[in-house]
Amino acid sequence: MSVENRKILKVLQGETLSPPPIWLMRQAGRYLPEYRETRKVAGSFLDLCYSPELATEVTLQPIRRYGFDAAILFSDILVIPDALKRNVTFSEGVGPEMTPITADEIYALSINSVFPHLNPVLDTVEKLRATLPHNTTLLGFCGAPWTVATYMIAGHGTPDQAPARLFAYRERQAFLRLLDILADLSAEYLMGQLEAGADAVQIFDSWAGVLGEDEFADFCVAPVKRIVDTVRARRPDAKIIAFAKGAGILLKDYARKTGADAIGLDWSVPLSFAADLQKESPVQGNLDPMLMIASGQPMKDGASRILDRLGNGPLIFNLGHGITPQALPETVSELVRHVRGETA
Numbered sequence: 157m158s159v160e161n162r163k164i165l166k167v168l169q170g171e172t173l174s175p176p177p178i179w180l181m182r183q184a185g186r187y188l189p190e191y192r193e194t195r196k197v198a199g200s201f202l203d204l205c206y207s208p209e210l211a212t213e214v215t216l217q218p219i220r221r222y223g224f225d226a227a228i229l230f231s232d233i234l235v236i237p238d239a240l241k242r243n244v245t246f247s248e249g250v251g252p253e254m255t256p257i258t259a260d261e262i263y264a265l266s267i268n269s270v271f272p273h274l275n276p277v278l279d280t281v282e283k284l285r286a287t288l289p290h291n292t293t294l295l296g297f298c299g300a301p302w303t304v305a306t307y308m309i310a311g312h313g314t315p316d317q318a319p320a321r322l323f324a325y326r327e328r329q330a331f332l333r334l335l336d337i338l339a340d341l342s343a344e345y346l347m348g349q350l351e352a353g354a355d356a357v358q359i360f361d362s363w364a365g366v367l368g369e370d371e372f373a374d375f376c377v378a379p380v381k382r383i384v385d386t387v388r389a390r391r392p393d394a395k396i397i398a399f400a401k402g403a404g405i406l407l408k409d410y411a412r413k414t415g416a417d418a419i420g421l422d423w424s425v426p427l428s429f430a431a432d433l434q435k436e437s438p439v440q441g442n443l444d445p446m447l448m449i450a451s452g453q454p455m456k457d458g459a460s461r462i463l464d465r466l467g468n469g470p471l472i473f474n475l476g477h478g479i480t481p482q483a484l485p486e487t488v489s490e491l492v493r494h495v496r497g498e499t500a
């Protein structure tokens with residue numbers, strides 16, 4: 157047993173595997189009763205993220221239950237603003253909140269505190285690599301600068317990221333500076349995760365879909381490329397998945413332009429377009445997370461369409477976005493069996 161048996165790494169090198177390997181975005185989370193139990197004893201959500209013991213436990217929960225081909229580090233993209241002392245809190249039913257950042261505060265950001273602060277997350281990665289089955293790929297991650305900036309500027313999640321879009325037009329220099337700071341910190345953070353034992357990393361640009369063409373190039377592609385280039389300068393072999401949700405047709409050439417090894421696709425990406433993208437790079441996705449609630453035949457049909465259209469090229473099977481708290485744990489088992497060809 158060795159690293160060569162980690163299927164997701166093979167796909168990231170361009171191999172086609174049949175059946176494709178599978179993991180799910182947000183696979184550790186509230187749809188699992190065992191997660192809800194651990195969450196109760198952990199204190200706040202951030203306490204859970206910074207407890208290497210408990211974060212390791214919740215990362216392993218979906219691996220024990222489903223035998224996914226990858227474990228994804230349990231943490232959150234907003235630990236970076238937390239480390240930048242933006243007063244990040246997560247409350248039940250409200251979601252993440254923090255102090256909205258101003259242009260002056262961007263110029264005054266101090267990055268010195270970031271690494272001691274994030275060390276517990278790197279300890280979790282080390283613990284995970286020591287505990288995980290040898291064949292399971294360990295994924296690290298960070299948020300893309302644009303997506304993290306949308307929360308830092310608004311101070312909370314927004315349906316259309318209007319505050320960040322407005323800020324980017326009004327305060328372009330400060331905004332670009334924020335993206336640079338986030339890109340450089342994220343690159344350091346990903347390199348730390350790779351040093352600690354992550355096999356590959358994913359960059360989540362969950363709110364890429366609200367930008368026009370030029371803004372997508374400047375605020376999504378350029379900062380993600382800056383992260384990829386910085387990581388590769390130190391680790392030329394680093395494997396990187398980039399997920400730009402909602403970017404649609406702007407995903408054309410996204411892998412080449414960012415330098416990512418593979419691209420994540422949300423469920424709105426047509427499979428014909430996905431098949432064209434797959435000629436250039438491995439792809440990951442893209443089942444609608446609602447099918448984890450709808451279940452039954454609609455779920456199987458959705459998965460089969462992806463397997464039929466993308467299964468003959470390098471594919472990592474996944475949802476098109478994170479699994480939701482309402483997902484049915486038994487449906488996840490059925491999906492895994494279906495993708496692996498274990499059902500009639």
Ligand SMILES: Cc1c2[nH]c(c1CCC(=O)O)Cc1[nH]c(c(CCC(=O)O)c1C)Cc1[nH]c(c(CCC(=O)O)c1C)Cc1[nH]c(c(C)c1CCC(=O)O)C2
Nearest residue numbers: 181182183184185201228229230231232233251360362478
């Ligand atoms: C935008 C974003 C965030 N966090 C993340 C993103 C990018 C991916 C995406 O778009 O889904 C990424 C993330 N968040 C979490 C992970 C863990 C790893 C995994 O299992 O995938 C990952 C990779 C755990 C989490 N992150 C969060 C939870 C739920 C909080 C809880 O348990 O109380 C989990 C399991 C909290 C979180 N964190 C964030 C929000 C908006 C929320 C609130 C959501 C809600 O309340 O439904 C920011």
